Amino acid sequence: MQPIRILIVDDHPHAREGIREILEEYKEFLIVGEGKNGLEAIKLTEELMPDIILMDIQMPIMDGLEATKLIKLEFPYVKIVMITVSDDVTNLFDALKKGAQGYLLKNIKSHEWYEYLRAFAFDEVPMSKEIAFRILKEFPQNKTTNEKKTPLSTREVEVLQLVAKGLSNREISENLFISEHTVKSHLKNILSKLHLVNRVQLTSYAFQQGLME
Known part of the structure; x- marks a missing residue:
């Protein structure tokens, strides 16, 4: 099986590093690139064609919500997971309406990232009741x-x-x-x-x- 190609987009270097460290534990995932705002996300998506984008919501220059909308218009088959520190569904709901397919809380445990993203890659993640x-x-x-x-x-x-x-x-x-x-x-x-x-x-x-x- 080919590894799942992942693009990480977050304006905080420590957050990107933490996500990379979690995912590099698993051979199923391949980190193909990192970006620090929505504009970079769009550019890197075109260059790298990832399977999944892990997209922060609050970022400078262009936030994750706008980037998600534009990426899904141009690349509808790229899957986008919003990553956030809060489980407040307001921004998440907006992101999902713009085409994002799921979300992850940054503070969940390593094995939960693995289980979620693997299920997500194979379209097996149900929608939350909220x-x-x-x-x-x-x-x-x-x-x-x-x-x-x-x-x-x-x-x-x-x-x-x-x-x-x-x-x-x-x-x-x-x-x-x-x-x-x-x-x-x-x-x-x-x-x-x-x-x-x-x-x-x-x-x-x-x-x-x-x-x-």
Whole structure:
């Protein structure tokens, strides 16, 4: 298996060094570059084409939120994980709406970084219940639509509904009695059909279209 190529973007040298030390313990990860602001993140993404960007939120010149938005427009298949010292979901929710696919707290233990990023690389990280609740509040279900119009198949709608409830790929497979591989295939098809990039946007779609029971 090819190593997972990671770009680290943080304006604090000690933070970048700490993240590098954690990830270099594991042969699955390859640090391909480091940046200290959003502009550098965009430039390095174009040059290095990482699989995953670990993006700080608060940075000078251009913050992580704006950089995330611009990178996802140009490179939609690059995965972005926001790294933060706070679990306040306000900035994280904004980042996820701009296309980021997940977040990590800087103070978690080394093995938790490994487990999260490895699962993240293989699209196996469920959305947090806090983020799902924010989406529920921001996008109240559309109850006026009697006839639900969606390009998705019946099975894809079932997968989408479980994603919106915060279930992991494994939990979805158990609920629908299908393999995790099949779940991943359905998710790729759903994202492609809807032109969306992450679970947050899928959940927003589900509520906006009145697909949640």
